[in-house]
Amino acid sequence: MWAFTLRRLLYAVPVLLGVSMLVFALIHLAPGDVVDILVPPEVPKEIADSLRQRFHLDEQLYVQYVAWLGRLMVGDFGVSFFTGRPVAEELFGALGNTLVLALPAAVLGFLLGIALGALAAYNHGTWLDKLFSATAIIGVSLPHYWVGIVLVAIFAVVLNLLPAQGMGFEGLPTSWEHVQHLVLPVVTLSLIPMGVISRLVRANVLEILSQEFVGTLHAKGLFSRRVLYHTLKNAAPSALALMGLQFGYLLGGSILVETVFNWPGSGGLMNLAIFRRDVPVLSATIVVLAAIFVVINILVDVLQALLDPRMRR
Amino acid sequence: MHSSWTRRASVPVAATLALGLAPGSALAGGTLRIAMTASDVPTTTGAPDNGYEGVRFLGYPVFEGLVLWDLKSADKLADIRPGLAERWEQDAADKTKWVFYLRKGVKFHDGSEFNADAAIWNLDRYYKKDAKQFDPPGGAVAQARNPFVAAYRKIDDYTIEITNPRPLSYFPNMLPYMLYSSPAQFEKTGSWAEFAKAPSGTGPFKITEFKPRVSVTLSRNEDYWDKAKVPKLDKMVLFPMPEPTTRLAALRSGQVDWIEVPPPDAVPSLKNAGFEIVTGSYPHVWPWMLNLAKEDSPWKDVRVRRAINYCLNRDGLVTLLNGLAEPSVGAFKPGDAQFGKPKEHYGYDPTKGKALLKEAGFGPDKPVKAKVMISTSGSGQMLPLPMNEFLQQNLKECGFDISFEVVEWGTMLVALRNAPTAPQALGSDAMNISLPPSTDISQLALYFLSTNAAPKGRNWANWKNEEFDKVIDRIEKSSDPAEILKDTQRAHEIIVDEAPWAFIVHDRNPRAMTKKVKGFVSAQSWFQDFTSVDME
Secondary structure, three states: OOHHHHHHHHHHHHHHHHHHHHHHHHHHHOOOOOHHOOOOOOOOOOHHHHHHHHOOOOOOOOHHHHHHHHHHOOOOOOEEEOOOEEEEHHHHHHHHHHHHHHHHHHHHEEEEHHHHHHHHHHHOOHHHHHHHHHHHHHHOOHHHHHHHHHHEEEHHHHHOOOOOOOOOOOOHHHHHHHHHHHHHHHHHHHHHHHHHHHHHHHHHHHHOOHHHHHHHHOOOOOOHHHHHHHHHHHHHHHHHHHHHHHHHHHHHOOHHHHOOOOOOOOHHHHHHHHHEEEHHHHHHHHHHHHHHHHHHHHHHHHHHHOOOHHHHH | OOHHHHHHOOHHHHHHHHHHHOOOOOOOEEEEEEEEEEOOOOOOOOOOOHHHHHHHHHHOOOOOOOOEEEOOOOEEEEEEEEEOEEEEEEOOOOOEEEEEOOOOEOOOOOOOOOOOOOOOHHHHHHHHOOOOOOOOHHHHHHHHHHHOOEEEEEEEEEEEEEEEEOOOHHHHHHHHHHHHHOOHHHHHHHHHHOOOOOOOOOOOOEEEEEEEEEEEEEEEEEOOOOOOHOOOOEOOOOEEEHHHHHHHHHHHHOOOOOOEOOOOHHHHHHHOOOOOOOOOOOOOOOEEEEEEOOOOOOHHHHHHHHHHHHHHHHHHHHHHHHOOEEEEEOOOOOOOHHHOOOOOOOOOOOHHHHHHHOOOOOOOEEEEEEEEEEEEOOOOOOOHHHHHHHHHHHHHHOEEEEEEEEEOHHHHHHHHOOOOOHHHHOOOEEEEEOOOOOOOHHHHHHHHHHHHOOOOOEOOOOOHHHHHHHHHHHHHOOHHHHHHHHHHHHHHHHHHHOOOEEEEEEEOEEEEEEEOEOOOOEEEEEOOOOOOOEEE
């Protein structure tokens, strides 16, 4: 098991290196750089160029990349070109804000997805199956930023029950007023994982229910609840893999949902860094998010291997 | 300030903000909550980013210049007034030199004194590259907005002298763009990044809380030097909210009291719901700058340039924007004293436009083909896509075959800083970019002087007019206000008649607010005064 985990961790190194190179190259492919955005239109080229030299943007791309990577290796994320603030401060603050959204959204989405999927499969062909399947399809199909806007229009503007935007607190929510700020973005964010998981669980459970061992379990006189346990256990590995991916997406922060709700999370930070061409912030954000993504997937792999010994081979 | 998000959970101010943002919560004695269009809290060092919106909110309310804008009147174009300098004079013997007599008794928010040493220290911040306090981004902006500081020196504790490279009568008009921060606070904090977390200026508001990407709170400066302008508000909380629908929802749900730039489509519903739509009328052109340097430019013929100005259906565009803009027929507005009496009176006159095109050799079988660089969004760009599509359709009827090069804002800025013939222009024949407001001749000189032709300066069109250059030269050397006004009018007449730009609309600087906001006077300027505002 340890060898399996170690191997997975080693695979992560080239992945992260590749991601960092790709990000660095892509942001430099876009026209303009941070100086073009940082200084207003009236700043002439000569002055903008002198600022560019100060940021070492006039150096070869590989020189900039190696210098950045060298600093990253010793844990120095650098300083934002745009704000002058330490990137680590901006990044981990934003990641924390996203985590506050992603965790409840994941829990809500996964629980609902598993419940709806399993119930739909167990009631295959009935109106309940159709209802739950339709709910899952709606969750996957509707653009979640649009759902967010509709929820804001209903619950914030018309009913005035919940805040329309903003986080309204720092760190963790400690009161109902804080939780109010979470409700709409969490519901919006949970829709896609709910729909995706529900579809997968339904399909898996249906496939498992048609297998011979389920008939054997019934023939042996097991209660339906016990049969359900075995069914879900068999459906778990693939659902887990998907949940890992979905949680990774949620942690990356949804740029659109964070924009609609003005949530100061990692998606918004990344969006801002792209528009500002703020290389230190963008590179660090993407590499850290990629690292989180890789770690989550390793954890999922390990969990899958624990659940299904065949996976260790 | 915020080293870890978990630690922040214990910050007591969080509860205060949460209360401030709770829907429908009661206002705590004069707190005004404003949603800005900025994507982040503008820099709080006294050299705000986020364009002139940054200057509006994190500039003048907190930091001040030697010269300030007079923003108390809605009836006339905002002029300059004494700020940290109580008076100034141009050296009669050597007109390149200006002496500024600094105001005594002015203190920064940290309690330190504003004097000549502080003023020189700030000038070093912007202009002296080896100074400890040199601020590269702030310096770049200051040098661009005020490229005429050749030298400066302290005369005594309350007097300084600034030297220009050439006589420049409008130099004081350029000084409101340079704001002064506390040297003592910089020494205490050690860097501009740290200073930004605990800023100190001399303005009527002081920054009491700063949360990157979330909000900044300004509180009344009880010790403000101008007792008549001590703010009525207890606090002003500013939120960056770049998404228009989010700003709209925040206003409609009671999370903020005031939003900048409401979406035009929302204006009728906001009015019906009892919100105030406040607009201002001031010169802030949203133009097409015509590329006159391109070899095959159709605009080289002045008749074509005039034709497009006659063919523009500005009123139709204003209707499209629900009145959040007004027609522009020059860099100034016809009611402004500086407008003058140009020969060309642009209005929607397609017949005249077509006749001019015919004279220039164009017609229904040979339309004027032009590619215009437009952005998807950007500072001061209003709604570039639908507005330009409207103009494309409008101009087609007149004989213009307009196509677009749609680019992202950053790409447009790159093109703007390069020559119009450079590859960065992507072969464009014009550029739709709203440059900073031009309420005085200093800005127009920067945009239109031939010596400022891009890539050297802001004259992207590369328009050259000898008479205009001579008039500006006379203005720069003059000390007589009447003569300066007369020449400003002449300079503007030339701009209108020669039409280096297609003048389309003036931005009306719209904002929507609840009826609880009282005492706001919409000055004829991009900048506004918040000291008179009160909450009911």
